[in-house]
Structures are given as structure tokens and as C-alpha cells.
Amino acid sequence: MNSVSSINRLTRITLAIAVLSAVAACGKKPDAQGAPPPPGVSFITVAPERLALTTELPGRLEATRIAEIRARTAGIILKRSFREGSDVKSGEVLYRIDPAPMQAAYESAQATLARAEANLTTATLKAQRYKPLVDVNAVSKQEYDDTVAAQKQAAADVASAKAARQTASLNLGYATVTSPISGRIGKALVTEGALVGQGEATQLATVQQIDPIYVNLTQSSTDILKLQQAMKSGQLQSAGQSQAKVTLKTEDGSTYPQSGKLLFSDLTVDPTTGSVTLRAEFPNPDHSLLPGMYVRAKLEQAVNDSALTVPQQAVQRDLNGSSVFVIGADNKVAVRPVKADTAQGDKWIVTDGLKSGDKVIVDGLQKVKPGAVVKPSPWNPTAAAAPAAAPAAASTGASAAAAASTAK
Numbered sequence: 001m002n003s004v005s006s007i008n009r010l011t012r013i014t015l016a017i018a019v020l021s022a023v024a025a026c027g028k029k030p031d032a033q034g035a036p037p038p039p040g041v042s043f044i045t046v047a048p049e050r051l052a053l054t055t056e057l058p059g060r061l062e063a064t065r066i067a068e069i070r071a072r073t074a075g076i077i078l079k080r081s082f083r084e085g086s087d088v089k090s091g092e093v094l095y096r097i098d099p100a101p102m103q104a105a106y107e108s109a110q111a112t113l114a115r116a117e118a119n120l121t122t123a124t125l126k127a128q129r130y131k132p133l134v135d136v137n138a139v140s141k142q143e144y145d146d147t148v149a150a151q152k153q154a155a156a157d158v159a160s161a162k163a164a165r166q167t168a169s170l171n172l173g174y175a176t177v178t179s180p181i182s183g184r185i186g187k188a189l190v191t192e193g194a195l196v197g198q199g200e201a202t203q204l205a206t207v208q209q210i211d212p213i214y215v216n217l218t219q220s221s222t223d224i225l226k227l228q229q230a231m232k233s234g235q236l237q238s239a240g241q242s243q244a245k246v247t248l249k250t251e252d253g254s255t256y257p258q259s260g261k262l263l264f265s266d267l268t269v270d271p272t273t274g275s276v277t278l279r280a281e282f283p284n285p286d287h288s289l290l291p292g293m294y295v296r297a298k299l300e301q302a303v304n305d306s307a308l309t310v311p312q313q314a315v316q317r318d319l320n321g322s323s324v325f326v327i328g329a330d331n332k333v334a335v336r337p338v339k340a341d342t343a344q345g346d347k348w349i350v351t352d353g354l355k356s357g358d359k360v361i362v363d364g365l366q367k368v369k370p371g372a373v374v375k376p377s378p379w380n381p382t383a384a385a386a387p388a389a390a391p392a393a394a395s396t397g398a399s400a401a402a403a404a405s406t407a408k
Helices: 002-027 100-135 141-174 221-232 381-407
Strands: 040-045 049-070 075-080 093-097 176-178 183-185 203-220 245-249 260-265 275-282 294-311 316-318 321-327 333-338 342-344 347-350 359-363 375-378
Touching: 049 183, 049 275, 049 342, 093 203, 100 141, 141 176, 203 221, 203 294, 221 275, 245 275, 275 294, 294 359
Parallel strands: 040 375
Antiparallel strands: 040 359, 049 203, 049 294, 075 093, 093 176, 183 203, 203 275, 245 260, 245 294, 260 275, 294 347, 316 321, 321 333, 321 359, 342 347
């Protein structure tokens, strides 16, 4: 009986403790646990900067000077004096054509000139003798006039013979084919023993000067009009042809180490493509750029002295347009619609919606909403990139540990 009484008393005590615990729990206030801290975000302070606006355009490389080497006289090729694909200098001998026919023609012209000069001497002396005789009527006036006319004809024959000799001399000189420019020569189009110059100027080779080298670019006429309107309104300033910097990306995606300069922009629009041609010039000392290569060029066409930019990850885009999260004076977040249509590197150029001094959230966007209070800190691009490498390192460490465990 005593044991039953003890059990009942223990049960009552246990129930009393449970009831007191429940009452104590109900009496606690919700704030005892504390409100969650505001989320931390990183921001940038918008400030105007001088920004050169670049446009990436497609283009093709072209030699600055091209010379088609042709046979200017008829004959048989005796010798080729260059190595295909080598660099040649202006005036360097490339081919030698058999000069024997031209040499004979020159000597014949020389003999004809000598005969004409001899005839002129005879006619001149005769006219000189007849002049005093006609004054005393020793010879007739008609005979004297015929003598003077013969002298003039002999002088004309001399001039004609000199011209024929000059032509023969030029043809003889053309037997030695030289390069008119310095540059790189291509393949030989004829070989020794070939007959050239019969009825047409046979092409023998091509020399191209590729240092410096041209790049011909095409830009939409619509883009050019927008750029001109922005310059007229004062939003942008022209970079100028002499100051406009051009950088080049080759077909393999690598950046060419030397920058070029813009030479000119065409005055007409291609009716088939609606584009305008621009030409830039690049130094090419090692001849790594070759004519005909496809490239992409970044061209600085304008300068914005007070551009407002934000990192690309700070801009949110939806069906209503673009917007950013800004931090107010009380650290509350607000949504700000912006106009950001032009990218410059890893930034958007904001033309409307922001002003200098605005604090734009860059990192931590997934943790905020309009009206929320945040804990802001300046954005550090270097620090933001570091966490991306940490998971990779952790994964590598885990793999190494697993491998070690397997080895055991």
C-alpha cells in the first residue's frame, strides 16, 4: 500500500513540473531569441569617369602597296633571280629576259641616228654656203629655199632617230626586270625558257608591301548616324582620326600586340550592305599579319568625359527593362530603373536613372528586396573573385583525402 502511494506521489510531482515548464514556456516573449541581422551587401559609389567608347568591327587585312611584275618587252626568260616568298628591295633584279633582239634594235637605232646627224651636217653646211650667194643673185631664191627646207628635214630626221634610239634603249632596259617596290614576293608565275610579252604584258610575279599593313573595316551606317548625333548633342566628343586608337584580334582570338591608327572613313554607303568602309593602319615588322586574313578590330571613335558605369552583374533585366538596387541614407534598399544599352568591357554605361554619388549594390543581390535594411560594405572585385577559387581548392583537397583513404 505504501509503494502505491509513493508511485502516485511521484506521478503528481512529475505532472506538476511539466505544467510549470509549459507555463514558463508560454510566458516567454518572441523577442527573447533576437531579430535576424541585416544581410551584408557590397556596393559601388557611382562617379563620372572619362571613357573612350570602342566599337568592335569585322575587317580584312590588305597590303599597303601591291605591284604586279609584268614583262614590258617580248623575249625568252633566261634567269629568275629571286627566291619565292622572300623579301625583295626596290630596284632588285627579279628576271632577266634575253636581251639580244633588244640590243640589235638599239644598235640599229644608234646607226640610224648617226646617219641622220650626218645628213643634217651636210644640209646645214649647204644652207650656210647658199646664204651669201642668194644675196648677190649667184643662186636662185628657189634653190636656196629648197636647201633650207632640206636642212630642217634633216633636223627632224635627227629628232626622230633620237626618239627611236630612246625607245630601243628602254626596251633593252626592260630585258632586266626589277622590283618597283620593297616588299615580299610571291610565287614565280613563269619559269626559265618561257616566252613572255608577245601581244600582252605577261605577269611574272607579285610583290606586296605588308609593313605597315591596312585593315579594311565595315560599320553600319545606322551606328555611324547615332554616333554623329551624340557628338552633335554634346554627349560625346570625337576621338579624331590621328588620336583614334585601334586594337586588333586575329582569327585565333589572340590580341595583336601593337595598336594601329584610323586613316579615313569612306564617304559613301554600300547600297547592298548598308555599311561604310573604314581603313586603319598597323605596323607589321615581323610579317605575322598577312593580306586576306579575317580580323576583328576595336576602334575608339568617341570619348565620353562624364560617363557613369556600373559592373554588369549589378544590372537586373526583365520585361519592364533594366534596373539596379540602390542603398539610401538609412541603408534601405530601393529599386531604380535605369537605361543601360551600351557595354564597355565588363561594365554597362548608364545613360539615365543614376547620378554621381548613388550607391549601387553589386554583390548580395539575392539576399535583398525593396525596402529591406542592409549592412553595406564597399565592393572589392579582387575579393569577389577569390571565393570562386575556394570551392575548387576544397574539392581538390577532398579528392586527395579520398585517394589517401583508398590507398590505406
